[in-house]
Amino acid sequence: MGFRPEELGTIKKAARLAQGLILVTGPTGSGKTTTLHAVINQINDPDVNIVTLEDPVEQAIPGANHVQIAEKAGLTFPIALRSVLRQDPDVVFVGEMRDAEVSSIAMRAALMGHLVLSTLHTNGIVETFNRLIDMGLETYLLASCIQLVVAQRLLRRLCSLCAKPAPLAPEDIKEFKLTPQQVSIAHHRVAVGCKQCADMGYRGRVAVYEMLSPNAAVRDVLRRNAGEDAIRSACNDLGVVWMWEAGIARALAGETSFEEVRRVLSAPDI
Numbered sequence: 001m002g003f004r005p006e007e008l009g010t011i012k013k014a015a016r017l018a019q020g021l022i023l024v025t026g027p028t029g030s031g032k033t034t035t036l037h038a039v040i041n042q043i044n045d046p047d048v049n050i051v052t053l054e055d056p057v058e059q060a061i062p063g064a065n066h067v068q069i070a071e072k073a074g075l076t077f078p079i080a081l082r083s084v085l086r087q088d089p090d091v092v093f094v095g096e097m098r099d100a101e102v103s104s105i106a107m108r109a110a111l112m113g114h115l116v117l118s119t120l121h122t123n124g125i126v127e128t129f130n131r132l133i134d135m136g137l138e139t140y141l142l143a144s145c146i147q148l149v150v151a152q153r154l155l156r157r158l159c160s161l162c163a164k165p166a167p168l169a170p171e172d173i174k175e176f177k178l179t180p181q182q183v184s185i186a187h188h189r190v191a192v193g194c195k196q197c198a199d200m201g202y203r204g205r206v207a208v209y210e211m212l213s214p215n216a217a218v219r220d221v222l223r224r225n226a227g228e229d230a231i232r233s234a235c236n237d238l239g240v241v242w243m244w245e246a247g248i249a250r251a252l253a254g255e256t257s258f259e260e261v262r263r264v265l266s267a268p269d270i
Helices: 005-016 032-041 077-085 100-111 127-133 139-145 169-176 178-185 216-224 228-238 243-250 260-266
Strands: 020-024 051-052 065-068 091-094 114-119 146-158 202-212
Touching: 005 020, 005 032, 005 077, 005 127, 005 146, 005 202, 020 243, 032 051, 032 091, 032 146, 032 228, 051 077, 051 114, 065 139, 077 100, 077 216, 091 100, 091 178, 100 114, 100 139, 114 127, 114 146, 127 139, 127 146, 127 202, 127 228, 146 243, 146 260, 169 260, 178 243, 202 243
Parallel strands: 020 114, 020 146, 051 065, 051 091, 091 114
Antiparallel strands: 146 202
């Protein structure tokens, strides 16, 4: 999935929890469901009762019980989720926290002994909390049940056959605020184009992430509903690597281009 070792360790730790909420956020097509299916595969075991509620079911996972949402037939996310929780599953994957009702049920389930996995359409981890608060969810619920928030995007990967090394452009060094150390160790490459990549210069995708496992300080900020700036400051104190920084690291490693980072990502207000 492209996670750095420390990120992977954080995800595995959260996936082993007996209860709580794990959220993966991003726009449509950013790989949210793929990431959560990978988490499910990590914890998939005959002794673990896993139920997924999806619309549609994107991948059949052996050992998991899949429920296809059918709103026209009256099987909505809230109805299906309430029904599933009566069966006391260990892990519940809710395809999307699309409204206040589903979000409230999912969060209360996360407080009552279930590990809940879900997705949300937000731009980043800070915006995730604001979106949930705007839905009308109580801040004490957010502070108590959220164990991990991952925001992600997909960047086009440079074609391994035709991408060529190139010196960093002065304007890129200035725009991306690259340090002399970053410049000195960069394996910068640029897109060229060949038959294998249909002259695009890119083949496949590479994911970039920002991730937050809330500590006591972040939970306190959430309980006080102190606002976006306070949440971002607490994340900075915790050492969160923002998606913009992750994209720069991918470009410096020669996996994607600075042009692609500029096209897909936005610099955070840090």
